[in-house]
Amino acid sequence: xxxxxxxxxxxxxxxxxxxxxxxxxxEWLAKDDPxxxxxxxxxxxxxxxxxxxxxxxLEIDPEAEMYLFMASRRQLIGEVIAPALAGGQIVIADRYHxxxxxxxxxxxxxxxxWPPTFPRPDITFLLEGPVEAGLGRHEEAGKSKDRMEQxxxxxxxxxxxxxxxxxxxxxxxxxxxxxxxxxxxxxxxxRDHLKSLLERR
Ligand code: TYD
Numbered sequence: 282x283x284x285x286x287x288x289x290x291x292x293x294x295x296x297x298x299x300x301x302x303x304x305x306x307x308e309w310l311a312k313d314d315p316x317x318x319x320x321x322x323x324x325x326x327x328x329x330x331x332x333x334x335x336x337x338x339l340e341i342d343p344e345a346e347m348y349l350f351m352a353s354r355r356q357l358i359g360e361v362i363a364p365a366l367a368g369g370q371i372v373i374a375d376r377y378h379x380x381x382x383x384x385x386x387x388x389x390x391x392x393x394x395w396p397p398t399f400p401r402p403d404i405t406f407l408l409e410g411p412v413e414a415g416l417g418r419h420e421e422a423g424k425s426k427d428r429m430e431q432x433x434x435x436x437x438x439x440x441x442x443x444x445x446x447x448x449x450x451x452x453x454x455x456x457x458x459x460x461x462x463x464x465x466x467x468x469x470x471x472r473d474h475l476k477s478l479l480e481r482r
Contacts, residue, residue, distance in 0.1 A: 284482040286366030288400055289475070290377040293408035294441050295430055296415030297460045298467065302406065303375040305468045306475075315371035316361060320380065321353040324360045335427035347385040351396070354378060358399060366400060379405060379447055384429065387443020388436045403478060406471055407448050410460030412437045 289306070291299035300319070307317040321331040330353040333339065334346065341349070354377070365372050378399055386393035395401075416437065419430065448455035456474045458467055 283369040286369050287371045287478060287482060288362070288366055288374075288402045288404075289371065290374045290379065290402040290405045291408070292376060292379045292383070292405055292444060293410075293460060294412050294415050294437055294444070296418035297408035297410055298464060299406070299408050300375050301464055302408065302467055302471060303373050305464070306471055307373050309468070309472065310371055310373075313371050315373050316365045317373045318357060318361055318375070320357065320374065320376040321350055323357045324353075326356045327353040335429065338428075341428075343385065343389045343391055347381060347389075347391055347393070350381050350385065351378075354381075354399065355396075362400060374402070377402060377405075379407075379444070382447055383440045383443040387446070388432070388439040402454060404474065405448075405451075405455050406474070407444055407455055407457050408460035408467070409441070409444070409457055412441050415460070 291303045293299045303317060303319075307315055320327075321334060322328045330349050334341070334349050334353075362372050362374070378395060382393050382395075385391050413434065416430065416434070419426075448457050456471075458470055460467070462470075
């Protein structure tokens with residue numbers, strides 16, 4: 282019998298370590314051949330939208346920004362996520378629709394919805410830690426700032442606050458993890474929380 286698809290997402294503010302965790306999980310589950318995706322991007326259209334959104338120095342209307350993130354996501358769902366889940370695969374996403382709810386909804390103050398055609402994750406790991414530390418980590422790494430990272434510390438605090446609200450509203454889906462822990466500690470916590478979901482497949 283084919284196994285049931287499993288949709289796992291990672292969320293958090295800048296520099297919270299979610300990309301590392303998504304990758305570590307992908308490696309741990311390698312025998313199951315999981316599909317690991319990142320947002321925005323992951324498809325040809327998505328990568329072009331990513332470029333427009335983050336690196337072209339364009340003035341983008343906030344609502345247009347939201348639709349661009351969502352357009353990139355819809356393409357990724359259509360091309361990659363939905364077929365993989367339908368085929369019984371594990372999908373691991375580094376950011377998904379909760380990012381739009383937190384950044385464009387919470388921080389930019391736009392009204393948001395969850396489009397009915399966007400699959401709901403089975404489980405969402407939220408990495409929570411001091412916003413300043415995350416942004417600092419990024420600077421230390423010597424990376425240039427993209428359009429979102431150039432936003433004020435206040436903006437990023439609002440993102441973190443909205444993530445907190447989202448997690449509180451859906452405690453069954455969200456797992457809140459302390460992002461200040463070591464990378465291995467967090468990885469073991471992730472594994473622990475996935476145990477029962479993996480067994481039920
Ligand atoms: P990325 O380089 O992927 O950042 P990170 O490593 O923090 O994930 O850039 C994505 C940026 O876009 C990040 O600042 C978060 C933001 N973003 C939104 O504002 N809305 C969204 O829906 C998504 C997916 C990302």
